[in-house]
Amino acid sequence: xxxxxxxxxxxxxxxxxxxxxxxxxxxxxxxxxxxxxxxxxxxxxxxxxxxxxxxxxxxxxxxxxxxxxxxxxxxxxxxxxxxxxxxxxxxxxxxxxxxxxxxxxxxxxxxxxxxxxxxxxxxxxxxxxxxxxxxxxxxxxxxxxxxxxxxxxxxxxxxxxxxxxxxxxxxxxxxxxxxxxxxxxxxxxxxxxxxxxxxxxxxxxxxxxxxxxxxxxxxxxxxxxxxxxxxxxxxxxxxxxxxxxxxxxxxxxxxxxxxxxxxxxxxxxxxxxxxxxxxxxxxxxxxxxxxxxxxxxxxxxxxxxxxxxxxxxxxxxxxxxxxxxxxxxxxxxxxxxxxxxxxxxxxxxxxxxxxxxxxxxxxxxxxxxxxxxxxxxxxxxxxxxxxxxxxxxxxxxxxxxxxxxxxxxxxxxxxxxxxxxxxxxxxxxxxxxxxxxxxxxxxxxxxxxxxxxxxxxxxxxxxxxxxxxxxxx
Amino acid sequence: xxxxxxxxxxxxxxxxxxxxxxxxxxxxxxxxxxxxxxxxxxxxxxxxxxxxxxxxxxxxxxxxxxxxxxxxxxxxxxxxxxxxxxxxxxxxxxxxxxxxxxxxxxxxxxxxxxxxxxxxxxxxxxxxxxxxxxxxxxxxxxxxxxxxxxxxxxxxxxxxxxxxxxxxxxxxxxxxxxxxxxxxxxxxxxxxxxxxxxxxxxxxxxxxxxxxxxxxxxxxxxxxxxxxxxxxxxxxxxxxxxxxxxxxxxxxxxxxxxxxxxxxxxxxxxxxxxxxxxxxxxxxxxxxxxxxxxxxxxxxxxxxxxxxxxxxxxxxxxxxxxxxxxxxxxxxxxxxxxxxxxxxxxxxxxxxxxxxxxxxxxxxxxxxxxxxxxxxxxxxxxxxxxxxxxxxxxxxxxxxxxxxxxxxxxxxxxxxxxxxxxxxxxxxxxxxxxxxxxxxxxxxxxxxxxxxxxxxxxxxxxxxxxxxxxxxxxxxxxxxxxxxxxxxxxxxxxxxxxxxxx
Numbered sequence: 001x002x003x004x005x006x007x008x009x010x011x012x013x014x015x016x017x018x019x020x021x022x023x024x025x026x027x028x029x030x031x032x033x034x035x036x037x038x039x040x041x042x043x044x045x046x047x048x049x050x051x052x053x054x055x056x057x058x059x060x061x062x063x064x065x066x067x068x069x070x071x072x073x074x075x076x077x078x079x080x081x082x083x084x085x086x087x088x089x090x091x092x093x094x095x096x097x098x099x100x101x102x103x104x105x106x107x108x109x110x111x112x113x114x115x116x117x118x119x120x121x122x123x124x125x126x127x128x129x130x131x132x133x134x135x136x137x138x139x140x141x142x143x144x145x146x147x148x149x150x151x152x153x154x155x156x157x158x159x160x161x162x163x164x165x166x167x168x169x170x171x172x173x174x175x176x177x178x179x180x181x182x183x184x185x186x187x188x189x190x191x192x193x194x195x196x197x198x199x200x201x202x203x204x205x206x207x208x209x210x211x212x213x214x215x216x217x218x219x220x221x222x223x224x225x226x227x228x229x230x231x232x233x234x235x236x237x238x239x240x241x242x243x244x245x246x247x248x249x250x251x252x253x254x255x256x257x258x259x260x261x262x263x264x265x266x267x268x269x270x271x272x273x274x275x276x277x278x279x280x281x282x283x284x285x286x287x288x289x290x291x292x293x294x295x296x297x298x299x300x301x302x303x304x305x306x307x308x309x310x311x312x313x314x315x316x317x318x319x320x321x322x323x324x325x326x327x328x329x330x331x332x333x334x335x336x337x338x339x340x341x342x343x344x345x346x347x348x349x350x351x352x353x354x355x356x357x358x359x360x361x362x363x364x365x366x367x368x369x370x371x372x373x374x375x376x377x378x379x380x381x382x383x384x385x386x387x388x389x390x391x392x393x394x395x396x397x398x399x400x401x402x403x404x405x406x407x408x409x410x411x412x413x414x415x416x417x418x419x420x421x422x423x424x425x426x427x428x429x430x431x432x433x434x435x436x437x438x439x440x441x442x443x444x445x446x447x448x449x450x451x452x453x454x455x456x457x458x459x460x461x462x463x464x465x466x467x468x469x470x471x472x473x
Numbered sequence: 474x475x476x477x478x479x480x481x482x483x484x485x486x487x488x489x490x491x492x493x494x495x496x497x498x499x500x501x502x503x504x505x506x507x508x509x510x511x512x513x514x515x516x517x518x519x520x521x522x523x524x525x526x527x528x529x530x531x532x533x534x535x536x537x538x539x540x541x542x543x544x545x546x547x548x549x550x551x552x553x554x555x556x557x558x559x560x561x562x563x564x565x566x567x568x569x570x571x572x573x574x575x576x577x578x579x580x581x582x583x584x585x586x587x588x589x590x591x592x593x594x595x596x597x598x599x600x601x602x603x604x605x606x607x608x609x610x611x612x613x614x615x616x617x618x619x620x621x622x623x624x625x626x627x628x629x630x631x632x633x634x635x636x637x638x639x640x641x642x643x644x645x646x647x648x649x650x651x652x653x654x655x656x657x658x659x660x661x662x663x664x665x666x667x668x669x670x671x672x673x674x675x676x677x678x679x680x681x682x683x684x685x686x687x688x689x690x691x692x693x694x695x696x697x698x699x700x701x702x703x704x705x706x707x708x709x710x711x712x713x714x715x716x717x718x719x720x721x722x723x724x725x726x727x728x729x730x731x732x733x734x735x736x737x738x739x740x741x742x743x744x745x746x747x748x749x750x751x752x753x754x755x756x757x758x759x760x761x762x763x764x765x766x767x768x769x770x771x772x773x774x775x776x777x778x779x780x781x782x783x784x785x786x787x788x789x790x791x792x793x794x795x796x797x798x799x800x801x802x803x804x805x806x807x808x809x810x811x812x813x814x815x816x817x818x819x820x821x822x823x824x825x826x827x828x829x830x831x832x833x834x835x836x837x838x839x840x841x842x843x844x845x846x847x848x849x850x851x852x853x854x855x856x857x858x859x860x861x862x863x864x865x866x867x868x869x870x871x872x873x874x875x876x877x878x879x880x881x882x883x884x885x886x887x888x889x890x891x892x893x894x895x896x897x898x899x900x901x902x903x904x905x906x907x908x909x910x911x912x913x914x915x916x917x918x919x920x921x922x923x924x925x926x927x928x929x930x931x932x933x934x935x936x937x938x939x940x941x942x943x944x945x946x947x948x949x950x951x952x953x954x955x956x957x958x959x960x961x962x963x964x965x966x967x968x969x970x971x972x973x974x975x
Contacts, residue, residue, distance in 0.1 A: 383842045391844035395882065395890045400844050402895040411909045418916045422923060423729055426659055427772045429927055431736045436934055437663040439704035440738040441745045441777075 006055045011087035015052070021332055026056045027324045035064065039254040041144070041182060042329075044068050048081060049329040051088075057327075058088050066094045073112075074147035075105050109146055116142055133162035137175070144179060153179040170199045170209060177216060178250055190220040211241035212252045215262050222265055223330060227338065228273035234266025235283055239291035257330070263292035265331065267299035271306060271318075272341035276349060280307050311346035312365045318342065347379070348388050351399065359397040478516045479530055482509070482539035487583060499679035502538065502589045509542045517543035533578040537586035541593045544578060547571055548600050565604055567613045575601060579621035587625045588680040591697030594625065598635050602642065612646040615639070619654060625698065626688035629654075630661040630926070633692060633699030637706050640713045649720040656714045656730070661926040662689025663707070664699050668936055687929035708734050708747040715754060719823060724761040731755040736772040743780030750818075752781050756788040757823045764834040765796035787811050795827050798835050801855065804828060832865065833874055840877065840893040848879070848889045863889055876903070 006012070015022050031050065038046060044065050051061030062085040069078040079097065086095040120135035136159045143152035156175045163169045173196040180188040197213050218233030242259045244252065253259055270283045283289060283303055293300040298317055305314035318339060325331045331338075347366060351357060363375040372378040379399060382388040391400045434440065485505040492498040517527060528547070531540045551565040564571040575597060587594055598618050605614035618639050622629050629636070636655065643652035667690065671678050680691040692698045711733045718727035734751035737744065759767050766789065769778060782789065791811065794804040808815070808824055815821040832855065839846060852862045869875040877893045898904070904912075934940055 380842055384838075391893070391895050392842060393845040394843060394847060394850065395845040395887055395892075398844075400895075402844075405896065405898050407906075408898055408904075408909065411906075411913060415909075415912055415916060418913075418920060422916070422920060423732070424771065425923055425927070426661075426729075427732055427736045427770050429661060429923075429930055430733050431738060431772050432934075433661075433663045433930060434704070434707070434736075435738050436930075436937065437665055439663075439707065440740050441704065441742070441748070442740055 006058050006088055009055075009088045011052075011084055012055055012058075014087075021053050021326055023054045023056075023323050023326045025323050027054065027327055028321065029324055031057050031060055031064075037254065037258045037260070039251065041074075042255055044072075044074075044077065044081075045182075046329050048077075048084075049332065050327045052084060053327055053332065054323075059092070062088065063092070063094055070098070070101060073105060073109055073142075073145045075102055075109070076147050078102070112142060129162045129164060133159050133164075133168065136162070137172075140175060140179070144182070149179050149182040153183070166199055167205060170196055170205070173199065174209075174212070174250060178256065181216070181219075181256060184223070186220045186223040190217065190224070193217045193220065207240075208244060211238040211244055214238070215241050215252070216256060218262070218265060218269070219257055219330060222269055222334060225334065225337070227269040227341065231266060231269035231273050231283075234262055234292075235270060235286055235289045237262055237266070237288070237292070239288055242291065259292055260295045261328070261330075263289075263296040263299055264325070264328070266292065267296065267303055268318075268325075268331075268338050268342075271303060271314075272338045272345070275345075276307050276309070279303055306342075306346070309349070311350050312367070315343060315346060315366065344382055344387055347382065351388065351390060351401070354399075355401045355403075357399045359392070359399060362399060478512065479527065481512075482527060482531060482543075483536060485536070485538060487535065487586060494676055495679055495682045496674065496676045498681045499673065502586065502681060503673075506538050506589045509539060512542070514546045517546040528574055533574075534581045534583055537578075537583040538590055540578060541582070541590050541597065544575060545593055545596060545600070548575060548597075548604075561604060561607050566608050567605065567610060572604065576617045576620075579617045579624060582621075582624055584624055584626075585681050585683075588691045588696065591692070591699075593697075594621070595633070595635060595698055595700065597621070598638065602638055605642075611642050612648050612651075615642055615646070615648055615651045618642075619651070622655060626692060628661070628688055629658045631688040631692040632660045632663050632702065632707060632710065634702055634706065635699065636660075637702075637710050637713075640710055640717065644713045644716050644720075647720065649717040652714065652717045653721075656717060656726075659923075659926075660707075660710075660733070661923075662687060662692075662930065662933070664693045664696070664702070665689070665933055666695070666937070667693045667933065671936060686925055689929060689933060704737065705745070705747060708737065708745075708751070712747060712751055712754075715751070715758070719754070719758065722826075724758050728755060728758045728762050731758060732770050735778075736770060737774075739774045739777040742777065744774070744777040748777070749781050749784055752778070753785050753788050753818060753820060754823065756785065756792050757820060757827060760792050760795045760827060761830050764837070766792035787814050791824065791827065795831055795834075798831070798838055801831065801835070804831055833869060836866065836869065836875060836891075839891075840875070840895070843893060844895055845890055845892045847887045848891055849887075851891065859888065866891060 012022055035043060035047060047061045047065035047068070051058045051065060054061070062081060066078065066081050066085060069081055072078075079102070082095060082097050085092065089095055116135070116139045120132070120139060123131035123135040136155050140152045140155035140159070143149070143155055153176055156172055156179060159172045159175075160169070163172060173192055177189055177192045177196070180186075180192060193213050193216055196209065197217075214233050214237045218230045218237065221227070221230035221233055241253060241262065246252070250256075257265070266289065267283070270279060274282065283293075284300075284307065293303075298321060302314045302317045305311075305317065322335060322339065325335045328335075343366065347362070350365065359375055359379075362379070366375065368375060368378070372381070376392060376394065379388065379390070379392055383390060383392070389402065391402050392398075393400055485501065487498070492501065527543045528540065531543075533540045548565060548571060551562040551571055562571075563569050566572060579597065579601070598621055601617050602611070602614045605611045618635065622633075622635060622639065639655060640652055643649065672693075672695070673679060676682065678685070678690065680696070685691055694701075711730050715727040715730045718724075718730060731751045731754055734748055735755060737748055739748075756766060769775075791804070791807050794800075794807040797803055805828060808828055811824075812821070815824040835855070836851070839851065848863055848866065849859050852859045855862065863879065866875070866877075866879060870877055870879070875893075877891055880890045880892055882888065882890050894903070
């Protein structure tokens with residue numbers, strides 16, 4: 001009953017009317033243990049996302065999130081959480097804004113900001129580079145904690161000219177990256193990571209950073225929709241990521257994306273962008289990535305099924321986890337795209353060995369997802385998009401592989417090409433002839449032409465003004 | 474006296490063994506033409522309508538030069554000065570004795586001798602046209618002029634003012650198909666200037682030489698076959714030619730002809746009105762050929778086309794709507810919205826063709842997706858009735874636009890079914906390997922011919938003053954020894970520097 005009232009609450013009603021994601025069914029994971037994998041901003045962020053997407057987990061997620069938020073300095077976040085929650089469960093004690101806390105926090109934050117800025121000014125007067133750098137860093141941390149990510153990024157960027165070692169530069173880069181991830185400006189994330197990767201760190205320091213850079217690069221690629229690049233980055237992430245020491249004071253596997261996330265994101269992106277041979281060689285036989293896949297055995301199973309051409313089973317496995325992925329903060333907006341890619345690829349791969357398949361068989365193997373009215377329409381779209389090379393026979397309800405005649409094709413292409421070259425050459429010769437005869441449209445517009453402007457047209461066959469031009473010569 | 478004239482007229486026999494070389498023939502032919510031109514016209518009038526008539530004694534196929542002068546004199550006499558239709562005598566009217574003689578001459582004259590009487594030949598064509606016009610039947614002039622053109626130059630590829638006269642009559646009288654034998658031939662040469670020494674004293678390049686492979690070598694600025702022509706004349710020919718093709722719904726040919734206007738060299742500025750006109754038609758016709766707009770031919774002047782494109786945005790938008798097969802009503806809406814524009818440009822008929830032809834591309838797209846589809850399903854997508862659509866599809870199949878067939882199934886829920894043939898070697902439009910091979914061979918032949926035409930154009934370019942001066946300069950530099958190298962380098966560097974300056 002309670003769940004139903006939440007589902008029907010104004011908040012979710014509003015989301016549905018805006019056609020935003022609302023996950024109806026309960027997910028497979030346990031919220032508490034899931035969230036316990038994360039720390040810092042991403043923890044509340046994830047809770048917020050889950051709460052706002054799943055009516056089933058909304059109460060629990062918002063309650064935890066609001067409690068957590070109150071521990072921090074991010075007033076904006078707290079206020080927006082409470083606002084949402086009030087729409088979901090107005091009677092809950094946590095749904096009422098704690099204005100005393102808000103006022104106090106506002107004052108505290110103002111004070112702290114003044115203090116930090118003052119300190120920074122003092123450092124600047126002293127002209128000690130290291131102090132100035134740390135002053136900026138403190139200010140950056142402060143802005144980050146208050147949820148002012150743009151200013152945090154700016155503060156971190158100002159550290160650049162006061163950095164004295166390449167380690168400082170790399171740390172600064174990582175900080176900037178975290179701030180840009182929080183803003184979800186993925187292009188900046190990507191360019192920042194490229195800079196870190198190109199930094200002059202050597203030996204152990206570099207080795208420590210590598211897994212982080214490659215995992216976060218994968219995330220940026222995935223968020224930008226380039227799944228192939230994302231997959232490559234993820235599957236080449238070293239298993240050291242799982243227990244890498246905090247870099248720049250950030251425990252990446254807790255504050256950005258966990259090892260499980262790497263496995264899921266990497267596995268899905270690979271499924272969406274690679275063919276069977278590549279999946280076998282680059283994903284399943286990849287000893288580095290195996291460590292990640294062990295964390296998420298169903299992803300491994302899905303990939304194995306795909307490699308063994310059991311596409312419907314593979315899709316079934318993935319489908320059962322769709323809800324979980326919709327609740328993942330980074331994956332949710334890409335899930336349907338990734339799933340569609342995998343589905344399309346499965347259909348293409350499935351059809352390769354056949355010359356002819358009945359549509360009913362196809363519909364049976366690939367249960368319609370609801371995006372299309374029927375398997376025919378889906379196949380039709382795939383063929384029109386050039387993904388699937390086949391023809392549909394709506395009479396006998398068959399999917400047919402078009403027979404090709406390479407010899408005929410070569411001949412036809414040769415003819416076509418010859419004709420187009422022929423015409424190109426003719427046009428060139430025409431132009432040369434005109435040039436050599438001194439025919440060129442002069443710089444000034446000839447008024448003579450106007451007589452023809454009213455010209456005729458073929459089908460009507462009306463040709464005005466021409467008769468009058470014919471006189472005795 | 475009359476006998477003397479006749480013996481003079483018959484004195485030039487092209488097959489005479491006296492002509493040991495083409496050069497001699499050339500000298501004789503020119504002298505002969507000159508002599509006859511200087512004869513007093515009264516001589517030609519003698520014995521008319523008797524057995525002693527010069528036009529009866531001379532054979533147009535043998536005594537071509539001798540024949541054309543009296544013929545012309547007679548026509549002029551019979552038609553007076555073409556002041557009014559009344560002056561045209563019955564003899565000259567189509568079907569009259571003199572008309573028939575003129576037609577017979579154009580059809581059967583000796584092509585080699587015709588090369589020496591260009592001006593007279595052109596005048597004859599003009600007379601024919603004028604007579605036909607004065608008698609109110611301009612279409613009757615088409616066939617004789619066409620025969621005359623092909624007799625003089627079987628390739629009809631050197632542009633003359635007669636080409637323009639010809640196409641004007643064809644389009645005016647809507648005799649589009651009659652223009653095809655000329656229009657189908659590529660204009661590979663424009664009459665240019667050929668140095669006198671080449672024209673008159675070289676064995677292999679005198680007009681009479683049978684070594685001349687290209688009509689551009691005997692139809693030139695001085696030969697008289699063409700009046701002085703200008704760029705608008707040439708463009709008008711192409712434009713009217715495209716009208717003729719459009720009238721026959723031969724879109725691809727129309728498109729190719731229009732492209733010749735698009736490549737017109739432009740010094741600066743935006744080109745001329747004919748180019749604008751041609752571009753608009755070209756956009757529409759390209760759609761009818763390919764189903765979508767295509768980039769301009771590579772040889773066009775891009776800066777000039779900025780202006781032209783800006784002035785024909787409505788057409789580009791129309792092409793976009795045409796290519797958008799998933800939104801068929803868009804094209805209808807565009808056509809209605811711009812109705813005044815199309816009508817004003819005289820393109821309304823062509824625009825309506827777009828509406829008609831869009832279904833053709835829609836069905837063609839279906840053929841890339843389906844191998845068989847019930848007609849009722851297509852009809853539902855197009856908001857049409859099965860009956861109409863079936864008729865339309867039958868038309869497409871009959872025209873050879875679609876490699877498919879219509880089948881009646883025994884299942885009532887499917888009704889008539891359209892079955893495509895994805896394999897190009899099957900179905901009603903199937904081509905056998907042999908047909909393909911023939912097409913390839915024909916193309917090879919065309920290409921070889923084109924290569925000859927290019928060679929000839931190259932040769933004629935090498936005869937121009939500009940080229941000879943260029944060669945002189947190059948040679949001069951080469952003979953200056955060491956300094957020559959530097960001078961050459963300068964030539965390459967200068968344009969580079971200019972580029973940098975810009």
